[in-house]
Amino acid sequence: xxxxxxDIDGGPGRHGVGARHATPQDDAASAPxxxxxxxxxxxxxxxxxxxxxxxxLSAGVEPESVLLDVIGAVQHKVGxxxxxxxxxxADEHAATAINDRIIxxxxxxxxxNSRGRITVACVDQEWHALPARLVSETLRLRGWRVDYLGxxxxxxxxxxxxxxTGPDAVCxxxxxxxxxxxxxxxxxxxxxxxTPVMAGGLAFGADGRYARLLGADAWAPDARTAADRLAAGLxxxxxPAHQTIDDLPHLGDQEYTLVAxxxxxxxxDTFQRLEQHIPxxxxxxxxxxxxxAEDIAHIVNFLTAALYVDSDExxxxxxxWTAEVLTxxxxxxxxxxxxxxxLEEQLHDFPRARRLLDAGRTALASRP
Numbered sequence: 507x508x509x510x511x512x513d514i515d516g517g518p519g520r521h522g523v524g525a526r527h528a529t530p531q532d533d534a535a536s537a538p539x540x541x542x543x544x545x546x547x548x549x550x551x552x553x554x555x556x557x558x559x560x561x562x563l564s565a566g567v568e569p570e571s572v573l574l575d576v577i578g579a580v581q582h583k584v585g586x587x588x589x590x591x592x593x594x595x596a597d598e599h600a601a602t603a604i605n606d607r608i609i610x611x612x613x614x615x616x617x618x619n620s621r622g623r624i625t626v627a628c629v630d631q632e633w634h635a636l637p638a639r640l641v642s643e644t645l646r647l648r649g650w651r652v653d654y655l656g657x658x659x660x661x662x663x664x665x666x667x668x669x670x671t672g673p674d675a676v677c678x679x680x681x682x683x684x685x686x687x688x689x690x691x692x693x694x695x696x697x698x699x700x701t702p703v704m705a706g707g708l709a710f711g712a713d714g715r716y717a718r719l720l721g722a723d724a725w726a727p728d729a730r731t732a733a734d735r736l737a738a739g740l741x742x743x744x745x746p747a748h749q750t751i752d753d754l755p756h757l758g759d760q761e762y763t764l765v766a767x768x769x770x771x772x773x774x775d776t777f778q779r780l781e782q783h784i785p786x787x788x789x790x791x792x793x794x795x796x797x798x799a800e801d802i803a804h805i806v807n808f809l810t811a812a813l814y815v816d817s818d819e820x821x822x823x824x825x826x827w828t829a830e831v832l833t834x835x836x837x838x839x840x841x842x843x844x845x846x847x848x849l850e851e852q853l854h855d856f857p858r859a860r861r862l863l864d865a866g867r868t869a870l871a872s873r874p
Contacts, residue, residue: 535567536575543580545603555604559611570647571611574730578640581605589827591834606636609643611652617649622740627655627664629680629689629709637707637729638679644729645677649738661692670697675702675723675741677732680709683716683820684807687762690720690750691719697721697744704741705716706732716815721745721753754815761856762813769810772852773803779848804828812862821862822869828869840869 508633519558539562546554584601587593593601626642628635642654653671655664668676676696680689686709693703704724705717715723723741726732751757765772777799781787790798805825812821829839846863853859 533575536562536571536579539565539567539572539576540579547580547604548585548597549768550597550600550604551782552604552607552858555608556611559608563612570644570709570730573609573612573640573647577605577609578729581636581835588830589834591831602636606639609639610648611792612643614646617651619649620651621649622739623653623671624675624677625655625664625667625671625673626677627659627679627832628657629678629685629692630660631658631688632680632682632685632707632709633657634681635679637681638677640729641677641706641726641732642677644733645736648733650736657677661688661695664692665695665699668701673701675704677704677706677735678722679707680705681707683709683815683824684811684821685709686716686720686811686813687766690753693720694748694750694753697723698747700743701740702744704732704735706739711819716817716820719815721748740798756816756858757814759858761858762810765806765813765853765856766810769803769806772806772849773798773799775852776802776806776845776848779851780844783844783848802845805842806849809849809859811863813858816858818862818865822865825866826869826873831872839870839873843867 533678539558543555543558546552546558559572562576563569567576567744581602584593584598584605588595588598624645625634626638628638630778638656639654641794642652645652653667653673655667664676678689678692678696689705689709693705696703702723704726705714705720705722706726706728710717710720710722710725712727714727717725723744724735726735757763759840780802782800808824812818816870825842829842832841846866850860850863853863
């Protein structure tokens, strides 16, 4: 496994930074501008990108449509192109940076009467900030006072901010399912402070199932839907403070705690056993060895996240997406199977973990 699966943390796609593409309000008006912006972003021309946004606004395209149906659509395409190996990680980072900067071109009018105050933040250790920024700017355009806290907000600091500012709701964003345990901690802590939470981002599932499972007060699949939900009325105040085990009683078996606590050892031992099974690994360069170890670490991280929410889909979705990425990079997807087998040997006393690993093998075997 040397195709750099680890770029999922730097690249977009199903498990990365690509913002979920909202349903366009007026595709006929926005699509030509999205095509022009894509051309500018793809060549790394920030000045041309600024001109596209400025010209679209001058042509009468609504600022929200420019934000979501032009900039957001281009960011979504960046994710697809990266996953298909038509953009490098460096190109993806450059494109994302341009999209982030040109948002500042949009008008920032102070509303005459604010609808209320909303805090928008990414979960701790979640540094894919652009989806959260799209939510933040959409709410600003709709007349809300917004505190945008950006990426990787430690929960303790988020709670301190809530106590100082008293927002009407917190919009919490996460793109990677491996952040779900931290998201759960943030949701319960914010609710304990008396503030409702709307969750959003790819980490919470295409239908929001993990937002509901973790007890969020609301879920939105994209920025426009989030703004519509808040416009319909303030979220109800959360239920009284509760414990993690109340939402996820399966955690009582301690599998998540034990597997997560031994993740470093699992990665190390799996790498060493993989070397014994695949002699060619002994001739890997230092960079190839580092990449392979990081790839194993991602598999273990997604396995522990799946244990946390007790969901086969979290693990199988990661594996099938990874197989697609490997295939696009001309690396056989079957290279994942020995790693799953070796992990199961080490986790033979953990029935839920074995179930997840079996589901992963089945998912890989069923690929065309």
